[in-house]
Amino acid sequence: MDALLPRPPVDLGPGAVHVPGWLGAEQQRRLVKACREWASGPVPLRHTRLPRGGVMSVRTVCLGWHWQPYRYSRTADDVNGRRVAELPEWLADLGRRAVAATAQHEDACGEGWTSGRYDPDTALVNFYDGRAKMGMHQDKDERSAAPVVSLSIGDTCRFRFGNTEGRGRPWTDVELASGDLLVFGGPARYAYHGVTRVFEGTGDPATGLASGRLNLTLRVTGLSG
Template sequence: MDGELFPRERTEITPGAVHVPDWLGPERQRELLDACRAWARPPAGLRTVRTPGGGTMTARQVCLGLHWYPYGYARTAVDGDGAPVKPMPGWLAELGREAVVAAYGPPPPSGAGAHPDGHRAPYPYPYTDAEAYDIALINFYDGDSRMGMHRDAEEESGAPVVSLSLGDTCVFRFGNTASRGRPYQDVRLRSGDLFVFGGPARLAYHGVPKVLPGTAPPGLGLTGRLNVTLRVGGLGTGPD
């Protein structure tokens, strides 16, 4: 944000989980917002997600590549209008790869192993054609929306999850891999921020306990918050 007294810096929240503030500039934010609005239109458009227990998620959702529903994937909007899911655009998959490099740095020459800067942990993303980002979940939050603590565990791939924020700032709660409770850390994600979690943090519980209405950049033209989550399914063509 312009005029920041103390500029926000890239931060490793926990091993494998990295926050990169202001990764998307204003123009790229507007381009991504325009794309989200197109994807939200029917068929297979923005929907209310219903849980097996009969509840509903307060954040509404649209999917690309494969359709997520509690708790699996399908090629059609099985809990919506039943239409085929919209394809995952190549440019969005490439944005996922760019995000991983922004979070972790460039991959070692072999595509795995020790990071060239001497970091002891294995590089948490295997750079192979089979690991291209092929699923996007776009969640829309209004001022009253929340997301309970959960894990992204329906994928076969262990590639990092890429999360992009547009619009209102939110409190993003990033926890541990054992339970929904403590320890966890609360991070404020603003419009344009990137958050990537992989490696030892890939299956950590996380959620959104609060959205801060009216905090979106004035020039963006968005009331509420959009979260674009990119995943590698490792599921082939997905279920019928």
């Protein structure tokens, strides 16, 4: 019965807002279809290799700018050297609407949130299978403190949202389901966060994603060129 009731927005702390069910069914299907196209090139979906030799369990494809640990570039020099696909304006506009949807929360403040225009110029598309996880980390390779917009499609995950000082407690665990929006900026912009588990088989195949979880994060790099 609880699944039939709308889930209200939740403040995860100053600057972090979770809006359950923000994406409608058609929006999710459109994003899944687009992600399949992006995953096939010009730079394909891949496991990112970490500087110390480890390999991330999630698979990633980037738009606008190519991300690898600690830097962005226009070309995927660690994959095939090709320039990444452009970030489409319709996706940037979705990010702007996401920020506007959370701006009503008085603690959710920061550069590009309650003042000025939010103009994301990159997106990281991460695909999680049932075994994939994401360790606690900060999104700090950008030169802008504008908010990060996170969209979830497919299987539900357990998302851990921590503090800005380190990977340990305090943190809050929250389940992100298909269609959920999470925005964090202002005092929470550099909070550590990660994914500790994906609950297989919890997604709706009607989205076009038979299994696994897609997560799209939109960001402002603050870079030029």
